[in-house]
Amino acid sequence: MKKMINSVESLLEESLNGFAKAHDDIIQLNHQPRFVTRKQKAKQGKVALVSGGGSGHEPLHTGLVGQGMLDAACPGQIFTSPTPDQMMAAAEAVDNGRGVLFIVKNYAGDVMNFEIAGEMLDCEHATVLVSDDVSLPKDHSTGRRGVAGTLIIEKIVGAAAEAGASLIECKILGDRVNESTASMGVALTSCTVPALGKPTFDIGDNEIEMGVGIHGERGREPMNLASAADIVEHLATAIDTELKPQAGQKVLLHVNGFGATPAMELYLVYDLAVKYWQQRGVEIERSLVGNYTTSLDMAGCSITLTLLDDELIQLWDAPVHTANLRWG
Amino acid sequence: MKKMINSVESLLEESLNGFAKAHDDIIQLNHQPRFVTRKQKAKQGKVALVSGGGSGHEPLHTGLVGQGMLDAACPGQIFTSPTPDQMMAAAEAVDNGRGVLFIVKNYAGDVMNFEIAGEMLDCEHATVLVSDDVSLPKDHSTGRRGVAGTLIIEKIVGAAAEAGASLIECKILGDRVNESTASMGVALTSCTVPALGKPTFDIGDNEIEMGVGIHGERGREPMNLASAADIVEHLATAIDTELKPQAGQKVLLHVNGFGATPAMELYLVYDLAVKYWQQRGVEIERSLVGNYTTSLDMAGCSITLTLLDDELIQLWDAPVHTANLRWG
Numbered sequence: 001m002k003k004m005i006n007s008v009e010s011l012l013e014e015s016l017n018g019f020a021k022a023h024d025d026i027i028q029l030n031h032q033p034r035f036v037t038r039k040q041k042a043k044q045g046k047v048a049l050v051s052g053g054g055s056g057h058e059p060l061h062t063g064l065v066g067q068g069m070l071d072a073a074c075p076g077q078i079f080t081s082p083t084p085d086q087m088m089a090a091a092e093a094v095d096n097g098r099g100v101l102f103i104v105k106n107y108a109g110d111v112m113n114f115e116i117a118g119e120m121l122d123c124e125h126a127t128v129l130v131s132d133d134v135s136l137p138k139d140h141s142t143g144r145r146g147v148a149g150t151l152i153i154e155k156i157v158g159a160a161a162e163a164g165a166s167l168i169e170c171k172i173l174g175d176r177v178n179e180s181t182a183s184m185g186v187a188l189t190s191c192t193v194p195a196l197g198k199p200t201f202d203i204g205d206n207e208i209e210m211g212v213g214i215h216g217e218r219g220r221e222p223m224n225l226a227s228a229a230d231i232v233e234h235l236a237t238a239i240d241t242e243l244k245p246q247a248g249q250k251v252l253l254h255v256n257g258f259g260a261t262p263a264m265e266l267y268l269v270y271d272l273a274v275k276y277w278q279q280r281g282v283e284i285e286r287s288l289v290g291n292y293t294t295s296l297d298m299a300g301c302s303i304t305l306t307l308l309d310d311e312l313i314q315l316w317d318a319p320v321h322t323a324n325l326r327w328g
Numbered sequence: 329m330k331k332m333i334n335s336v337e338s339l340l341e342e343s344l345n346g347f348a349k350a351h352d353d354i355i356q357l358n359h360q361p362r363f364v365t366r367k368q369k370a371k372q373g374k375v376a377l378v379s380g381g382g383s384g385h386e387p388l389h390t391g392l393v394g395q396g397m398l399d400a401a402c403p404g405q406i407f408t409s410p411t412p413d414q415m416m417a418a419a420e421a422v423d424n425g426r427g428v429l430f431i432v433k434n435y436a437g438d439v440m441n442f443e444i445a446g447e448m449l450d451c452e453h454a455t456v457l458v459s460d461d462v463s464l465p466k467d468h469s470t471g472r473r474g475v476a477g478t479l480i481i482e483k484i485v486g487a488a489a490e491a492g493a494s495l496i497e498c499k500i501l502g503d504r505v506n507e508s509t510a511s512m513g514v515a516l517t518s519c520t521v522p523a524l525g526k527p528t529f530d531i532g533d534n535e536i537e538m539g540v541g542i543h544g545e546r547g548r549e550p551m552n553l554a555s556a557a558d559i560v561e562h563l564a565t566a567i568d569t570e571l572k573p574q575a576g577q578k579v580l581l582h583v584n585g586f587g588a589t590p591a592m593e594l595y596l597v598y599d600l601a602v603k604y605w606q607q608r609g610v611e612i613e614r615s616l617v618g619n620y621t622t623s624l625d626m627a628g629c630s631i632t633l634t635l636l637d638d639e640l641i642q643l644w645d646a647p648v649h650t651a652n653l654r655w656g
Contacts, residue, residue, distance in 0.1 A: 002516040002533070002627065004556040004593045014556075015592040018599030022617045058591035078592075188330040205330070228332040228342075260588035262624045263386035264343040264406075265332045271346030289350045290652075291619070296590045297627065299330065324618075326654055 001197045008194045012055055012077055019062060023323040026066045033083065035090035036062045037072045047161040047170050048072070048094040051103040051154060052087060053110050054079040056193070057214060060151060060293045063324030069158035070103075070322070078193055078296070079215045081109030087117035091125065099124035099167035103154055103174065105146030106131040126167055128153060128174030132183045132304065134242045135211030135220050147214050148256040148293040148304045149181035152316075155325070159318035177306065182242040184235045185302030187212035187219070187258065191295045210234060214258070214295045214302075228265070232272040235303045240280070243305055247281025252316060254287070254304040259294040261301055266290065273303050286316055292324075329525045336522045340383055340405055347390060351651040354394045361411065363418035364390045365400045375489040375498050376400070376422040379431040379482060380415060381438050382407040384521070385542060388479060388621045391652030397486035398431075398650070406521055406624070407543045409437030415445035419453065427452035427495035431482055431502065433474025434459040454495055456481060456502030460511045460632065462570045463539030463548050475542050476584040476621040476632045477509035480644075483653070487646035505634065510570040512563045513630030515540035515547070515586065519623045538562060542586070542623045542630075556593070560600035563631045568608070571633055575609025580644060582615065582632040587622040589629055594618065601631050614644055620652075 005011045020029035020036070028039050035052070042048065051061040052074030061073035071094035076082035091100045100121070104114045106129050118125050132149030157174045165173065187209040190199035193216075200216035203209055208226070211219030223234075245251055255270040257263075270289045277284060285308055293302070306312070319328025333339045340362075348357035348364070356367050363380070370376065379389040380402030389401035399422035404410035419428045428449070432442045434457050446453050460477030485502045493501065515537040518527035521544075528544035531537055536554070539547030551562075573579055583598040585591075598617045605612060613636055621630070634640070647656025 002536075002553060004514075004516070004559060004589065004597055004629065006555045006557050006596075011592065011596065014599050015596040018595035018597070018602070018617070021602050021612075022595065022598055022615045055592065056590070058595075063591070186332075188332070208330075225330060227334045229334050231332060259590050260625055260627070261332065262384070262587050262622060263391070263619075264339065264383065264624075267346035267350065267386075268334075268339065268343040269332055269346070270350055271342050274346070274349050284349075287350045289346070291591075294590060296592075297588055299588070299625065301332065 001192055001194065003194055005194060011194055012075065016075065026321065026323050033086040033089045035072050035074045035086050036065050037093055038066055042071055042096055044096055045098050046096050047098045047165065047167050048096055048100045049103060049154065049158055049161055050087065050090050050094065050100055052076065052082045053105050054081060056296045057293050059324035064151065064154055064322050066322030068162050068318055068320035069154055069325065078195065081113050084113045084116040084120065087114055088120055091117065091121055095123045101157065101167060101170045102127040103150065104129055105150055106143050107145065108142060124167055126171040128171060128178060130178055132178060132181045133213065134182045134238050135184050145213050147183045147185065148254060148302045149183045149306065151292050152181055152252060152254060152304065152306050153177045155320060156312055156315045159315035162318065177312065180307040181304060182239040183302050183304040184238045185212050185258065185300060186210050186231055186235060187298055187300035189260065189299040191216045191298035193296065212300065214293055216295060216298060228268055229272055232269055232276060236273055236276040239303060239305050243307055245282045245307060248283065250283045250285040250308040250313065251277065252286040252306040252308055253284050255289045256293050256302045256304060257291040258298040258300045259291060260297045260299040266301055269301055285313060329520050329522065331522055333522060339522055340403065344403065354649065354651050361414040361417045363400050363402045363414050364393050365421055366394055370399055370424055372424055373426050374424050375426045375493065375495050376424055376428045377431060377482065377486055377489055378415065378418050378422065378428055380404065380410045381433050382409060384624045385621050387652030392479065392482055392650050394650030396490050396646055396648035397482055397653065406523065409435065409441050412441045412444040412448065415442055416448055419445065419449055423451045429485065429495060429498045430455040431478065432457055433478055434471050435473065436470060452495055454499040456499060456506065458506055460506060460509045461541065462510045462566050463512050473541050475511045475513065476582060476630045477511045477634065479620050480509055480580060480582060480632065480634050481505045483648060484640055484643045487643040490646065505640065508635040509632060510567040511630050511632040512566045513540050513586065513628060514538050514559055514563060515626050515628035517588065517627040519544045519626035521624065540628065542621060544623060544626060556596055557600055560597055560604060564601055564604040567631060567633050571635055573610045573635060576611065578611045578613040578636040579605065580614040580634040580636055581612050583617045584621050584630045584632060585619040586626040586628045587619060588625045588627040594629055597629055613641060
């Protein structure tokens with residue numbers, strides 16, 4: 001295993017310390033328990049958005065804390081859920097009297113721990129469960145996984161909360177965006193989790209893993225390495241079959257790199273995905289290309305599509321000022 | 329070779345098409361010859377900044393075209409200089425009557441082609457040659473290479489040009505920032521150039537390449553894989569020896585990922601670099617952490633330090649609105 005670390009044990013702590021120093025104008029790191037909040041607390045009466053999950057997906061979630069997006073994020077160990085005490089402490093730190101919305105990717109550990117935190121929490125709260133990964137069937141026993149669509153939910157609900165939406169409005173909006181969002185990924189290589197010290201899965205030199213999860217979960221099917229056009233056709237068809245956008249439908253298209261894939265390839269994938277939906281009359285109204293929901297050093301990418309309406313476009317466009325997403 | 333491409337021949341064109349579509353609010357792509365300009369031309373009387381170089385380093389340079397930074401960028405084939413006709417056409421497209429400043433990384437092909445373009449160009453022009461890589465001695469036969477410090481020069485001179493600086497002022501400022509900037513990189517893996525189809529250099533499972541160039545040029549020395557603390561000590565000492573910042577000196581610290589290294593590791597490196605200079609009383613006044621001057625899918629990073637004064641801080645902080653660098 002080749003990584004720039006000092007020890008597996010200290011990696012997360014040291015990395016968060018660097019993150020906190022690099023962005024001390026935007027965020028603040030709490031050490032025990034571990035969570036990140038905005039440097040400048042949101043105004044009174046704003047619903048507080050709290051997310052979190054295993055580390056190794058940066059900039060998700062810590063890099064998305066800030067004005068217009070999350071109020072707090074709880075980083076767990078790599079690919080490991082944060083603990084309920086992190087979530088509780090984060091929620092209590094950012095609660096503004098209007099309630100707390102948890103945004104949780106659908107993984108057993110995250111779901112359980114956020115539930116426990118919720119039960120112990122005194123303030124009003126609700127949860128949006130993210131389940132945008134269409135590589136699993138909708139009736140899968142543990143439900144679908146939450147992947148790169150999470151950022152879109154956090155951005156859109158973040159804007160609504162900033163504009164004064166109530167807890168129940170934020171919850172309904174988050175669920176609606178989740179229902180309107182579908183993602184699927186492909187891996188060219190496995191990631192290597194430091195504590196394991198070797199690749200999570202074996203993959204042949206001429207193979208790709210179609211439908212891979214962001215923790216290196218095996219996908220729908222191993223496939224032979226194909227052209228980018230074939231790969232995109234495969235991913236886009238799975239998404240299109242799920243969301244069934246009509247001609248004239250406005251969408252947000254997000255091409256997300258898993259960590260080790262160069263920007264050149266991500267933009268090439270984006271070009272092919274644009275063509276796929278333009279041929280169907282779908283209107284690519286907004287887009288985001290880059291490494292946002294990563295899987296350590298995995299090579300590959302995911303495509304995410306969100307069906308938009310005027311309200312969602314306005315919320316997407318609203319100003320955001322975080323360490324790793326910023327506009328307006 | 330595992331890459332998401334359709335063919336080696338069409339990779340650059342398809343990737344640029346995707347880039348242009350994803351950022352059509354900020355930039356515009358010209359196809360023959362190939363260059364990227366701002367969507368909205370700068371105001372009359374502003375010095376025009378033109379950069380360029382081989383592709384494979386994205387977001388450098390195309391992702392840095394926009395308000396407050398470059399007026400145009402010329403992407404060559406991967407790791408190959410763009411041609412003089414690209415540079416001439418780009419310069420003519422963005423010349424605003426106040427002259428054109430070329431910002432050129434010090435590589436033989438780039439230097440030669442920008443010189444030829446300059447000779448054929450009718451308008452007033454000057455060149456800033458970037459040579460921030462301290463892994464080579466200052467008296468190296470072809471001079472030092474330009475690496476991640478390029479972005480800092482483009483940002484600072486871009487702000488000055490936007491504020492109305494003259495061509496000669498921009499040239500002097502660019503040279504000054506170059507003199508005040510030092511970088512060094514380390515590779516954990518080689519990159520793979522698509523046209524070559526295999527890694528550029530061999531590297532053992534327990535080796536790292538200290539002082540590597542952004543095209544995968546072999547470094548100062550192969551070293552055994554070391555702790556992040558040792559790696560940072562090595563890089564920072566080379567930079568510190570060059571720039572000799574005194575206690576109290578304000579600096580900009582830039583940790584740049586080469587492409588395949590996770591954000592977690594980059595922030596950890598940043599944390600260690602901050603400690604290195606803080607122990608020496610140096611003040612980390614500004615910072616930038618992320619993949620900015622990449623080397624395709626190489627794992628590793630570089631550290632860059634720029635000595636700051638109040639003028640440079642103000643120029644660094646000035647608003648910038650490009651595809652991949654945005655604030656203010």
